[in-house]
Amino acid sequence: MIPAAWERRHVLSLRDFTVAELDIVLQTAHSFQEVLSRRTKKVPTLQARVVANLFFESSTRTRNSFELAAKRLSADILNFAPGTSALTKGETILDTAKTFWAMGAEFMVIRHQQSGVPQTIAAEMDRLGGHVGVLNAGDGCHEHPSQALLDLFTLCQGFGSDRPRSESLKGKKVAIVGDIRHSRVARSNLYSLKAAGADVHLAAPPTLLPKEFDCYGATRHWQVEPALEKANIVMTLRLQRERMDQHLIPSLREYHQQFGLTRDRLKQCHPEVKVLHPGPVNRGVEISSDLMDDPHFSLINQQVASGVAIRMALLYLMGNYHTGPLT
Incomplete structure (x- = not known):
């Protein structure tokens, strides 16, 4: 479906994205936009794989767009709400992320009011030796x-x-x-x-x-x-x-x-x-x-409307990096 030139486990910043990488995302999103125009809008691309939405900061468009994108790819979804989580009892952000890792999350979509939190979580996931892809859904005044x-x-x-x-x-x-x-x-x-x-x-x-x-x-x-x-x-x-x-x-x-x-x-x-x-x-x-x-x-x-197709594309490409070509 998509060129096999994707080499990013995480999507944390666009600072070093090449034109070729931008075009891969655009063309992948275009393919998924065609899927979303069909009567049956779901594909089995990420079936039985777990996407954790860790939104430490409130959001409407981004959070719902990522959730719908994951559902359209047939993923299992874990949603995190800080107000009802163990954070209120003193648990650290990294321990929260490791809890989702232990539950089998293969993708973590992170939004936080402080800059650098997605990068910190990505580094911790890499240290643990897993194959978790971290996607920055907005961190402080840094990037989105x-x-x-x-x-x-x-x-x-x-x-x-x-x-x-x-x-x-x-x-x-x-x-x-x-x-x-x-x-x-x-x-x-x-x-x-x-x-x-x-x-x-x-x-x-x-x-x-x-x-x-x-x-x-x-x-x-x-x-x-x-x-x-x-x-x-x-x-x-x-x-x-x-x-x-x-x-x-x-x-x-x-x-x-x-x-x-x-x-x-x-x-x-x-x-x-x-x-x-x-x-x-x-x-x-x-x-x-x-x-x-x-x-x-x-x-x-x-x-x-473009948000769902783009976020489907990013999850697809990150999944493609982890496991080889997806069907």
């Missing part, structure tokens, strides 16, 4: 690989041929607007979009766009207009107030006035511009409600 891959998939479908390839974004201007400082989505998207050859521009108030982002190879703007000028793609990001430990913006109203995406602002972009948002959306803050719901511009619903 599967979200960036589904964003890439959504965009390549919009700009490419029937079979999405990352090269379809080469030379396209992408504006990422919002709370970039705290965004793991922005970091992962920067890696994948730059690898695909896109021209990436970042726009946010200075407090939400520190100088450290110069090293990502993107152009920084402290006003939104230069970033939007003739942009082919605009991605708005949520203000992550739960991660802010100080007042970084004067008010939500002022933020919307200066950086909120509206129909008037969109006139500066390319006429066929597409708009994305990883969710959850603060309507009337990052983006106006009417623009968010306009199918001519907005790809937000397509992003959600």
Whole structure:
């Protein structure tokens, strides 16, 4: 079904992903999207194999998307809820992970509010000598690989041929607007979009766009207009107030006035511009409600739909690494 060039047990970051690896994920997701369009949406690819969803941080889209992806692959699923777990009795995160390992989990999907937790768990699984694949579902302000891959998939479908390839974004201007400082989505998207050859521009108030982002190879703007000028793609990001430990913006109203995406602002972009948002959306803050719901511009619903196919692809590829070609 898929080229046998996949060599990753874990998917923790997109920082060192090659174009070839990005395209393997995109083409695998495309195959699974065809499966999801059938009346019978299930395949036996991971039958009787165990996927553990360890979400130490709340989530709607990512958690449910991974669970549905695992079910569509016929896997057995173990779901973890920190509020009713032994963590409340003093158990460590690593001991929790080892408990799931002892139960036979072969895949661990990890989401945590602290950066580095998925990497720590992956290192521990490797030390134990098992064949557990760890997938980072978002860690602190670090990365969110599967979200960036589904964003890439959504965009390549919009700009490419029937079979999405990352090269379809080469030379396209992408504006990422919002709370970039705290965004793991922005970091992962920067890696994948730059690898695909896109021209990436970042726009946010200075407090939400520190100088450290110069090293990502993107152009920084402290006003939104230069970033939007003739942009082919605009991605708005949520203000992550739960991660802010100080007042970084004067008010939500002022933020919307200066950086909120509206129909008037969109006139500066390319006429066929597409708009994305990883969710959850603060309507009337990052983006106006009417623009968010306009199918001519907005790809937000397509992003959600793409999530299941991308996460099926990642679980499939990681399973392929462990056992050889899957049927």
